[in-house]
Amino acid sequence: MDCPLCGAENLLGARLCVACGANMLSAPPPQWAGGDATLTQAPFSEMPTESKLPRVAAEMLNVPAPPAEPARDPAAEGAPIQAVCRVCWQGFDRRSEEAGTPICPDCSQFAPTGGGDAGTNDVQFHPATQEQEGVDPRAGGAIRKKSATVRRSSLRAGPIVAVTCLTACLLCLAVVMYVRREKDPAAEFMANVKLEEGSFVVAPSKVGVVRLEATLNVALQHELVRASFSSRLDEVLNVQQRSVQTCDVAWSRDDPRGIVMDSAVECRVAAQTGSDGGDDAREAKLYPWEGFVERTQLIIPPGACAQRTDGEPTICGRDVTPCLTVREIGAPAGVVAPGTSWKSPVTLPFLVGRNGGLRAAVFPCDVTYHGRIVQNGIHCQLFVLAGSAPSRVAEVVEDMNRGAGNVRGVLFFETKTGLLFQARLTADVSAWLEKGRVEDRVHVEGTLDIVRR
Numbered sequence: 156m157d158c159p160l161c162g163a164e165n166l167l168g169a170r171l172c173v174a175c176g177a178n179m180l181s182a183p184p185p186q187w188a189g190g191d192a193t194l195t196q197a198p199f200s201e202m203p204t205e206s207k208l209p210r211v212a213a214e215m216l217n218v219p220a221p222p223a224e225p226a227r228d229p230a231a232e233g234a235p236i237q238a239v240c241r242v243c244w245q246g247f248d249r250r251s252e253e254a255g256t257p258i259c260p261d262c263s264q265f266a267p268t269g270g271g272d273a274g275t276n277d278v279q280f281h282p283a284t285q286e287q288e289g290v291d292p293r294a295g296g297a298i299r300k301k302s303a304t305v306r307r308s309s310l311r312a313g314p315i316v317a318v319t320c321l322t323a324c325l326l327c328l329a330v331v332m333y334v335r336r337e338k339d340p341a342a343e344f345m346a347n348v349k350l351e352e353g354s355f356v357v358a359p360s361k362v363g364v365v366r367l368e369a370t371l372n373v374a375l376q377h378e379l380v381r382a383s384f385s386s387r388l389d390e391v392l393n394v395q396q397r398s399v400q401t402c403d404v405a406w407s408r409d410d411p412r413g414i415v416m417d418s419a420v421e422c423r424v425a426a427q428t429g430s431d432g433g434d435d436a437r438e439a440k441l442y443p444w445e446g447f448v449e450r451t452q453l454i455i456p457p458g459a460c461a462q463r464t465d466g467e468p469t470i471c472g473r474d475v476t477p478c479l480t481v482r483e484i485g486a487p488a489g490v491v492a493p494g495t496s497w498k499s500p501v502t503l504p505f506l507v508g509r510n511g512g513l514r515a516a517v518f519p520c521d522v523t524y525h526g527r528i529v530q531n532g533i534h535c536q537l538f539v540l541a542g543s544a545p546s547r548v549a550e551v552v553e554d555m556n557r558g559a560g561n562v563r564g565v566l567f568f569e570t571k572t573g574l575l576f577q578a579r580l581t582a583d584v585s586a587w588l589e590k591g592r593v594e595d596r597v598h599v600e601g602t603l604d605i606v607r608r
Contacts, residue, residue: 158174158175158179159179160172160175160177161174161175161177163175165179170246171237171238171239171246172239173239176236176237176238176239176246176249176257177237178237178246235248235249236248236249236250237249239257240257240258240259240261240262241257241258242258242259242262243259243261245259247260341525341539341565344528344537345525347529348493348525348526348527348528348537349526349528350493350494350525350526351493352490352491352492352493353490353524353526353527353536354489354490354491355487355491355536355568355573356481356573357414357455357480357481357572357573358414358571358572358573359406359414359572359573359574360406360571360572362406364404364405365403365405365574365607366401366402366608367401367402367404367476367479367575367605367606367607368399368400368401368402368605368606368608369399369400369402369472369477369603369604369605370397370398370425370603370604371396371397371398371399371400371472371504371513371601371602371603372395372396372397372601372602372603372604373395373396373397373505373507373513373599373600373601374393374394374395374598374601375392375393375394375396375429375441375507375511375513375598375599376390376392376393376394376598376599377391377392377393377507377596378390378595378596378597378598379391379594379595380592380593380594388593391432392429392430392431392432392436392511393429393430394427394428394430394431394436394439394441394511395426395427395428395429396424396427396429396441396442397424397425397426398422398423398424398425398442398444398513399422399425400420400421400472400476401420401421401422402419402420402475402479403418403419403420404417404453404479405417407452410454412454412456413455413456413457413459414454414455415452415453415454415464416453416455416461417450417452417453418451418452418474418475419449420447420449420451420473420474420475421447421448422442422444422447422448422473423445423446424442424445427441431511439511441510441511441512442512443473443512444472444473444513447473449474451463451464452464453469453474455480455482458482458488460480460482460483460502461475461479461480461482461483470515471502471503471515472503472504472513472515473515476575476605477501477503477578477580477603477605478501478566478575478578478605479574480568480573480575481536481573483501483502484499484501484522484538484566485497485498485499485500485522486522486524486538491524492524493525493526494523494524494525495523495524496521496522496523497522498519498520498521498522499522500517500518500519500520501517501518501520501522501540501542501562502516502517502518503515503516503518503562503580503582504516504603505518505562505582505584505601506545506548506551506584506586506597506599507552507598507599508552508553508597509552509553509595509597514551514552515551516545516548516551517545518543518544518545518562519542519543519546520540520541520542520562521540521541521542522538522539522540523538523539523541524536524537524538525537525538525539527570528567530567530576530577533569533576534570534571535567535569535576536568536570537567538565538566539564539565539566540562540563540564540565540566540580541561541562541563542561542563543562544560544561544584544585544586546558548586551586552597554588554595555587555588555595555597556587556588556589557586557587558584558585558587559585560582560584560585560599561583561584562580562582562584563580563582564579564580565578566578566580575605576607577605577606577607578603578604578605579602579604579605580603580605581601581602581603582599582600582601582602583599583600584598584599584600585597585598
């Protein structure tokens with residue numbers, strides 16, 4: 156719609172003219188084109204303005220028109236001019252001497268007070284845009300007098316979040332360590348142990364055959380540095396393996412060198428999964444004694460471990476069951492009181508080579524006698540074993556110069572014969588090659604369960 160005063164084009168329904176700032180709602184009422192009964196409204200462009208009204212009235216009454224008054228200039232008279240604020244689009248009275256873009260007084264106070272941002276410019280938003288501190292929206296955006304604000308020192312949110320996360324991580328680690336903490340393997344048997352003195356002898360029965368079944372469940376891992384410039388170890392082998400060794404032993408004869416026993420051994424892999432060099436390891440030939448079947452004779456000399464009569468070295472876990480008699484754990488002669496401990500090397504198949512094959516190694520152990528207990532109707536003597544990694548790893552695993560780890564176990568030996576009746580052993584052992592940095596590492600973790608069938 157056009158402004159009735161200056162004729163400038165405005166939006167439909169505008170209250171104020173964007174050009175002259177006049178109030179378009181105060182325009183004179185519409186005039187009719189003429190005729191006594193004709194109520195047709197004249198075009199808006201033909202409607203008389205304030206300056207034309209006296210002349211039109213004179214023409215209608217056929218009287219001389221008064222002289223036309225000169226047009227009034229409100230700016231020349233110093234009167235306020237209606238203008239539209241270019242920020243909030245609200246009408247206001249602007250002084251005639253003001254020039255430039257019309258901005259109402261309410262919006263002017265949000266602008267910087269100097270050039271640029273005047274050095275210090277407290278940024279505020281106009282009340283029409285959003286609520287802010289110190290502005291009363293019910294008062295049309297009028298700014299209330301700010302009250303003095305007392306700032307109190309407090310912790311920032313960042314440190315609080317960091318401390319909370321650290322506490323949560325420590326609690327999770329504590330839970331994991333509690334679940335995985337080392338437990339006494341003999342704790343569940345202590346309630347039934349009789350604290351009686353014991354004497355340890357090896358006297359196998361001359362009648363019958365004793366069958367021992369050893370089940371070894373282990374996780375085998377091999378890592379190495381693939382390139383000289385690499386800074387981390389790459390995994391080349393990760394296998395979970397379960398192998399079974401069945402050993403039948405029976406008394407053969409007494410010899411001046413010791414007790415001779417007939418032995419029949421069979422070794423096999425029961426299950427195997429994992430990856431070997433990126434390939435499926437289910438069919439990989441990693442177990443070194445797969446399909447080993449042999450009949451031989453063992454001799455148990457006084458105060459020594461079982462040996463082969465043909466002079467060949469005995470491999471623990473292949474030719475003979477680990478801890479076959481109390482001689483393998485260094486049981487002392489004479490009468491021993493409950494709680495007595497001693498140190499003894501014990502041979503166990505708890506190391507692995509670079510090719511993933513198991514190796515038998517000598518572990519320095521502390522052995523403790525706890526007393527007597529009845530297991531499945533058999534009177535047994537209970538021993539607890541605690542050992543560490545082999546002192547000479549390089550003799551077992553090629554070129555490895557460092558070793559760490561531990562073995563734990565509980566063993567039951569038949570009181571009359573001194574032969575192993577039941578055992579539960581756990582191991583977590585690593586060996587690695589270190590030359591300023593770790594270049595090659597193998598790791599074994601698992602359990603060995605031995606039962607008499």
